[in-house]
Amino acid sequence: MEFNIITNNPEETRKLGKKISVLVQPGDLFAFYGELGVGKTCFIQGICYGLGVKEGVNSPSFTLINEYQGKIPIYHFDLFRLNGIDEFLDLGYEEYFYGKGLTVIEWAGKIEGFLPPDYLKIEINSVSYYQRRIIFKSTQKKYQVLIKE
Template sequence: MLRDWLVTTSQPEETQRLGACLGNFLQAGDVVLLYGPLGAGKTHFAQGVARGLRVESPVTSPTFTLVAEYEGRVPLIHMDLYRLYDDAEASEPILTPESLVQIGFDDYLDGDGVVLIEWGRGVEADLDNYLSVSIDYAKFDEPSDDGVTTRQIAVEAIGEMAQRRLWEWVVAWA
């Protein structure tokens, strides 16, 4: 089984395509955690996943509402938990169990949708199966370098189901 995958995108649209490629075959109960600094491309990736799930309404980052639900081939539940951190810029920001209870996190996991989470560091402990997608500026590039559009995307699959999805994704992307 495939556990890790490294892929590079060179334009925002390519990151969306990569997400759409995965979204094409995600199923209810699948969880995708999106990591990476502000402006890395997490929401672009999420928009792609939404397209792959045949979501028709526009997807934006639910920073203020924390959770947004969309109708698609299967429902998409998109979370951006940035505001739950005491200090998201800390070197190892982590969500507390209390803050997850506050948004009813477990109910979303037991639901019938695909769950996509931006800024979810700390939720992993509750999950047996998930894809972790870490998006970062390419080495040596600084976020402030205007016009630099290369992103390195490191994917990790935890659990058998996630590993199956990763395999399908890699094959479909090739």
């Protein structure tokens, strides 16, 4: 199942993230795809804001993962700077992916083989300077319900 929507500015992208945050369940995993600067972090900021995270949410520059505390824990992976799969395996990803928080992953394509069978794919593409097409995809019932809502 697939659904796509256009946002016209960063604020709309954040709002969409916030909207989705109310549908998040503990243990969910959202895998983000899209080039540098398309708005993956922006979308994640909206989700975190909606989940009541008080601290600033940015792409971690020197770490591959940031953890925030909201209504549930949020594990924010940014694998842009990942140098090889060993570095990823050293993070102990299972604890996050199969834990009780929400996992969000930027550059999920780099670790595709390690994603669980059920996850929500969120692909962002630039349409123009301020327009983004955000595509939600999942083959799993749980996320299809989320997409529908």
